[in-house]
Amino acid sequence: MNPLLSVRNLTVRFGETTAVDDVSFDLPRGGALGIVGESGSGKSVTCRALMKLLPSVAKIDGAITFDGDDILGASEAKLNTLRGKRIAMIFQSPASHLDPLMRIGDQVAETLRKHTDLKGRAIQDEVLRLLDVVRIPDVQRCARAYPHELSGGMKQRAMIAGALACKPDLLLADEPTTALDATVQKSVLDLLAELRRTQGLSMIFVSHDLGAVARVCDDVLVMRKSKLVETGKIRDVIENPQHEYTQMLIASHPDRLRLHKPQDVARAAPLFEVKGVQIRYGGGSILDSLMGREGGFVAVKGASFSVQRGEALGIVGESGSGKTTLARSLVGLVKTAKGEILYEGSPAEPTGRNRAAYLRDVQLVYQHPYEALSPRICIRDAIGEPLRRHKLCSPKDIPAKVADLMQQVDLAPELGDRLPAQLSGGQCQRVAIARALAMDPRVLIADEVTSALDVTLQAQVMDLLIRLQKERGLTMIFISHDLAVIRRLCNSVIVMRQGEIVEAGPTADVFDSPTQDYTRTLIDAIPRLDAAPA
Amino acid sequence: MLNSRRLACATIVAASIASGVMAQDVVRIASPNKVTVLDPIASAAAGNIEAFGQLYARLLRRDTSGALQPALAESWTVSKDGLTYTFELHDAKFSDGTDITAQDVAFSLNRVAKDEASSYPAAFVPVKAFTAIDDDTVELTLEYPSAPMLSYMEIFNAGIVSMDDVQARGDEAFLTTPVSSGPFMVEVWKPNDRLILKANPYYWREGYPKVAGAELIEISDDNTRGSMIMAGEIDANRGVPFAQVDEMNANDGVTVPLEPSTLIYEIMPNHAVAPFDNINVRKAAAMALHREAMVKAMTLGKAVVANSTLPNALTYYAADVAAPSYDPAAARALLEAEGALGAEVTLMVTPQFEQAATLLKAQWDAAGFKTSVERVDPGLWWDRLTKGEYQVTVNWWYNETEDPDLAVRWAVCGTCGNKSYYTNYNNEEVNAMVEAALREQDDTKRSAIYGEIQRISTEELAQIPLYYPPFANAYSTRIKGLTLTPSLQWTLEEAEFVE
């Protein structure tokens, strides 16, 4: 029986650059194929080529045959009868792939209107049914809602519902879970796996995360630098990877990283003490004061914890749990409404008079590598800036100091003249770290530093941080939604949920014997390589 | 084909503007001058003058040839000493159907002469009183004789208003629809846009006006008015730039007859401030100018070069006097002699005198002045002029009558209220002669006096005369009998459409 989809020597070029280089594979009916690779590996382009959804500048060679139809040869008209009807696609970041001005229901209905003869009422019912299929609660409301009114998980489910509308034979999933919280990610993966069984979907699942692929797929392709490096049954690939890149990929998966033993810390007077800190956004308006209420939205409710010298504290929680807000309050980016922050026993004034002095000790590294650097300042100047402004060393020494810092974070000196936009995410993150180190801080707060990076980069950055902590005896506070990262790096951990600290303690205890169900679900949600397919 | 379209379009426009009335019997006149008030004594601004004549009949009127004719007064007698005038009134009615009585006439004319708010009483200064002898006899008594007094019974503010109405409504009377005694009455007044007139059924003159109505439309832009008349949207265009006269004439359906006026364009030095307080500097300024060439450039040869401080259309106009003629070398020499070489002068002009300003600056600088041009809007111009806050400027003026009395009072008399058109020219001798000439009954003697006035004031360059332009108004060939009299009155009642 011939495969549903067969790809032969697929090559995609954008002008000079070759995005996909001579890729061939088959997908049997009902099969599920994972394509794994890091950003820029060409996996997404491959996926889009299957629908011929590439900009006109792309030059496509090779052959793609879907159920006997030649895709690359087909006319737009012909393709549009396949797209959405027989081949459907779901994307990363549902937020941007849904039209912000159109109701969810209508966007799901679009496919039905286009490809079926359903009319009015019938469409409504079908939409509701689909939304129900993807486990969306309160389908009525959701159908009427606009994208911005739904959570990321709900958006993704809605998009899946739209993809399923016409019972396609093939579902192309392009990083469908990357932007989501761990728990949500897990549930979506489970949903996909289930749909596979129930709807008899064939699926191509593109992801940078082997763990995620392992949950849904039987077979896997590993791509690197637009080439296919390894293919095979997912189990085999995970158990004994042939290609060294695959091996590195697997080695650097949080699940496989050797747990480093954080230096244990003297139970002395804590360096940081946070007492009942409450943080509020908005509020305090005249109206509020008139009505004698506090108003606004409370992001952090009475958080209390302490950090020892040289300790590595992890703060975990899903998006909106207030962990980032809490971190920012430590460096005075947000004012605390209640409670106090003690640094070395005396009240820290991150916004007050001698903030400069305090901030030299306490530095924050941000989540998005590109956005954290001023776009029009070359990275050498970016790193030198604090030195120059705070006169941390004599002007003539600055170049040397900068070079030293760059070398410390493994940045090639020649990158110095580049603008952030001309660097990779990992490099930018290093620049950000180097810039923080320029202040020679004692405390480094890392806010989701790894979450925007590919796994191999994640591993490298983590190693870097560990090394720096050792060398400089830094005290660190890691904020992350990725428990694997936290587990690896931290002595102790705080679990936050909706602005409250729900659990805290030494990492090992929290992970091995969580007292809270919430914590447990978080831990369960960690994508594992050895997890059985859902 | 195009023409028919044009015609169709024209009719639409006409119909639209004439609001219901058939296009062919309403005369549409576009003028840059604005109608701002309807009370004949309240303003002496050009736009209002042009409107007053249509609303308020006077005791006398001028025919199309310009000759004085009986109007509301069918006859009159003047006493030997010239101090008493007696007017016999025609039977006539106001637009509201009430009779125009001697009381109305006396009331109206006394308002002009005596009311403290009367904007231009100059002509009536000698007046002791207007008194109604009986219902149709009015007697005018003077403090002292005034030769031109009879002709003043025709000027724009000598119009007759309804005493009852004015006393009843007060200022209200003139707000929107005054009771009119002239050929037309107000149908609608759209301030700042147009005054729509309709024929006054009670007008004293049988068979007049010949048209059903008229519209005085204010259009500030020369080109717009030009386009309008060429497109057939109006029947008369008040004030065609000389540059466009030939173009308009060439356009079928439009003619631009150059009509006699009492206009004079002149340079106005301020005699109260340096350097033009100095007669020789004024002379130099005059000699620096090639006036013939200037006039040719400014009017394309359509105006006469002025030689006197008074308009050439006036009786007793002295053709023999002359301002110093073009001689830049002499001008420079004169300036040097006066130590005024390189004297800085600021020439204040309104936008309409840009060309003149350019010419003056070029020639004066050539002769050794340092001229800078200051461009102001009319509002500011009047303010500065009347306050005497200027060195030299350019403007025109006209005279209501052919008699020079008002003209000399306006232009060269330092003690007649206007400081010689606010140039502060003040010559005792001239002032005295102005009064004498008014009282003088003998024609030849008056002629001599006015000649002398012109000689002196021109010699002393009270103003530097530039030219005497004709009225250049464009008329549609659809109408005949419409002209603008030298006293700025449209002969609308005579106008009619040609079939």
Place this chain on the structure above:
Amino acid sequence: MKSLRFIVSRMLQSVPVLFGVSIVTFLLMIATPGDPIRLLVGVRASEETIALIRDRYGLDDPILSQYFTYLGNLLQGDLGASLRFKVPVSDLVGQFYPVTLFLVVYSIILILPPVVVLSVWSAKRPNGLADQVIRVLGVMGLAIPVFWMALLLARFFGVTLGWFPVSGFGDTFIEHLHHLFLPALSTAIWVIPILTRNLRSALLDEMNRDYVLAGMSKGLGEAQVFRTHVFPNSVLPTLNLFAVIVAYLLGGSVIVETVYAVPGMGKLMVDSILARDYFVVQGATLVFALTTIVVMLAVDLISGLIDPRINT
């Protein structure tokens, strides 16, 4: 309900704004040299007469008391009376405002279709021939002085061809359309390029959005994706610029109104400024300001309708 509260609050906010506008205008007029009375009674009137009438109009009272009298009347909805015509300013506004409003709306109607067509056309193939031509023509339309262009149009369509009136407003609706065609056209010629440029770039931005890809993946085809997704999203930024332009047109129609002798607010304004007719200038400015505020509000409401993320 929610949007009603929005409207009310915005209207409340506009009160101090109008107050500010009235102060600025008043100061401007006070500072303007030139005597309205002189212009009113004309050349020949003597100083004495002028002084007398100035006094009658209370123009010699101290400035502050003048302003407060004015403000007092204003609060009672009285815009004062014209110095020149002695008629209430509200009457004048009532006479001239509808014309300008008609002209502006007419212009908008002439402007929008070409803007949409042109910008879509040039966005289809960026930097293609059509795009280049449209852009260059646009720049020219922008750079040609309105009054100059207007004059040429008047002479050609009005006089030479005789297709359209070169002046006036007409009485019936049809006549309005006929009379104001050339003025509206002259306005459109320089407004179209501005909006086109704006909408074009908005379209280009939106065409690269992810949801376009998503739409294509549903097999909707370019045309439908453009119609249902790209276009609505592109309209928003243009809408705001549009508001600014409309506001500008309301006050900036001066030139066009002058050239085509349209009896509108622009003409009233300029004439009043030149004649130093203080109260008319103030009243008219306030009306302008109010209109602008309303337009802005309307646009915000519309964007609210289009874009659920904006909460009005």
Place this chain on the structure above:
Amino acid sequence: MKMSPMFLWGAGLVALWGVIALAAPMLATHDPYAIDFEALLQAPSAQHFFGTDNVGRDTFSRVIYGARLALYIGILGVIAPMLIGMAIGLTAGYFGGWVDSIAMRVVDVAVPFPFFVLVLSIVAVLGPGIENYFIALALVGWVGYARLARAEAIVLRSSEFVMAARTMGFSHPYILFRHVLPNALSPVVVYMMTDVTLVILFGAALGFLGMGVAPPAAEWGVMISEGQIYISTAWWISFFPGLAMVLIGVGFALMGDGLAKMLRIER
């Protein structure tokens, strides 16, 4: 950053005008102010390339010299408003709070003003003339810039790199200049390019309404309005200045579009 061809064309055109302005004395065939009673309203000829005007001045030379005033008006006329607008807009947007609300109230008052009327009355107050025209523009024109700059500043304020600068203990003024300003500039510059054209045009329009630059200055707007009544008898008087105005406008507009492309940072 690589030059976009559009920018180069525009810049070239503007530069050309710049050269013309500087080299005016060399290029001009006649004294632009010299009147000549013998040569009134002459059609374009070898003698007078662009003909002569109603006082016999050489239109070609006047157009050449006009470039000086045009650039002067255009550039000075936008610089002042730009600086004022940027200063207000950036501070307001960056600091927010009461600073913002005060600035925005001022803007609120300025926005609903009919632009033209305001310029007109300001010119009426100060009297005509280029300098006063600039003042009027500065008093009115800054609003557009302020709004743009503010919008940008608000976005940048909450961007991570500005926060990073804060947490490195830098002062507000420093951050405003080093980090906010450079990234807020591009839309402003683009807007500026269109503004230049409009400013030059407004100059002309004021001339038309009789409030422009005083004669005999060789200013295109004044020339056009002077030539208006000769539109059908001596078209060249107003045509050539008009043409010049279009060409300079095209130059600036192209520059604007080009800059918009170039200032975008591609990743």
